[in-house]
Amino acid sequence: MNIQAPYSLLNLIVVVNFLLVLRAGQLLSLNTKNNDSDFLDCLIHNSDDPGSISRVIYSPNNSSYTSVLQSSINNLRFTSPTTPKPRFILTPVHESQIQTLVYCSKKHGLEIRTRSGGHDFEGLSYVSQLPFVILDLKNLKFVTVDIQTATAWVQAGATLGELYYGIAQKTQNLGFPGGVWYALGLGGHVSGGGYGAMMRKYGLAADNVIDAQFINVHGKILDRSSMGEDLFWAVRGGGGSSFGIILSWKIKLVPVPETVTVFAVDRTLEQNLTKIIYKWQYVAPNIDKDLDIRVLMFSVVNPSTGNRTIRATFDTLFLGGVDRLLALMQEEFPELGLTREDCTEMSWIEAVVIGSSFTNGEPLEILLNRTAMPKNSFKGKSDFATNPISEDGFEGIWRFYNDQIEAGMALLVFTPYGGTMDEIPESAIPFPHRRGSLYMIEYLVAWDGNETSPHISWIRRLYNYMSSYVSTSPRTAYLNYNDLDLGVGKTYAEANDTWGSSYFKNNFNRLVKVKTMVDPGNFFKHEQSIPPRF
DSSP states (O other), X not given: OGGGHHHHHHHHHHHHHHHHHHHHHHHHHHHHHHHHHHHHHHHHHTOSSHHHHHTSEEOTTSTTHHHHHHTTOOBGGGOSTTXXXXXXXXXXXXXXXXXXXXXXXHHTTOEEEEESSOOOTTOTTTOOSSSEEEEEOTTOOOEEEETTTTEEEEETTOBHHHHHHHHHTTOSSEEOOOOSOTTOBHHHHXXXXXXXXXXXXXXXXXXXXXXEEEEOTTSOEEOHHHHXXXXXXXXXXXXXXXXXXXXXXXXXXXXXOSOEEEEEEEEEGGGTHHHHHHHHXXXXXXXXXXXXXXXXXXXXXXXXXXXXXXXXXXXXXXXXXXXXXHHHHHHHOGGGOOOGGGXXXXXXXXXXXXXXXXXXXXXXXXXXXXXXXXXXXXXXXXXXXXXXXXXXXXXXXXXXXXXXXXXXXXXXXXXXXXXXXHHSOTXXXXXXXXXXXXXXXXXXXXXXXXXXXXXXXXXXXXXXXXXXXXXXXXXXXXXXXXXXXXXXXXXXXXXXXXXXXXXXXXXXXXXXXXXXXXXXXXXXXXXTOOXXXX
């Protein structure tokens, strides 16, 4: 019967289309395999030691691929099955292997994402929407300390803990003003403007860099002299991954006293927290630069009442003894009610162990642990407060943080500025947040699992609420707490109108000029990398 003919024709068309799609998929898969094979051949044939590079390259077919990929991914948002995965992961043990990777990646059209520690809010160091390879620097971790010159060379894959441990093995009188999270890799931490508890005394980690080794887009290894002062300026706070690959830093070590004092004092809303934190804004940025008082705020259940409340921990490092600290606090900040019993004297390196969330008395070797960073899904944002927040403004924040159903595990951190940070010009390095910033605000919300709602929407609403209390024109942000909500700019105009001015203010145009000079083809790129100006 003729009635079946149209349906038979339709079925034939469907089958043909299916076969065409299947064939296209097979060809794409075949091309991908051929490209991957050609890339591997390129690495091996252009390597000084083919056997060596084959032992540090991982593909999805390798049994260790997944464990290597996830080893330093601390944000589980980027471990879902739908997250793009790298074609290869290279964990080099020698600089020449990185040079080969740069050559072959350019030749075969693969992006390079470079990671040194994985402390990456948006996964930009290990996720890309285009075919890519991960350059994981974890094996490049040597630390060489020179006590005579008070300097150290540290490779980009070394962690802060490994650096601090290396310093402590040589001297108790020198330190480095880096971050408190011991498992952070030095490459990204320093190049993004990393900071720590000695920032008010000595500035940022990047303020204390005096030389660097760097691989450019042509695969050449450069130092400060051969890269020139413009590029050397750019990689100290402008994000090294926009310009090439940081191999190592030469850093200036700073004097620390034989005895420092620490305390961590908790206060809740029932203990007059709102008035205490309001006063903190006037004290912390203006007090003696030997003293750093940061504040960490959580929403918790008050065990006495069973009701939810806000608990703030005033977490402090003082470069001196307890007697001077108590006198200073009594004069400047009596509202906190600090007592001698709250304080503990110790060495600087012991304070580093405490600051890394270990308990007092842990052996220094604990700083060498690379795997103790918490792993969960999280979203972070940042702000800079240029004027004190009113008590009413804080009451609004508390309401957000008591909405625990949406907030999950929510944290708010206030890090005071002032001191030396006021004395360094905004243009000294790309990091511009200096004079005029009272403190930096970090917003963080974490949760179990890969789902993103309602946690991300919660933190965005809090961020919108804070717009009346922070910097404007532009509303500034901290590069190392990268935030794709600020925008994804592929061109100069797009970036300049969004995240470029937020992270770098007036330094953005100079960074673009350097990028255009050293990588005009924009080989080193990610969603918020410095673009060349065509």
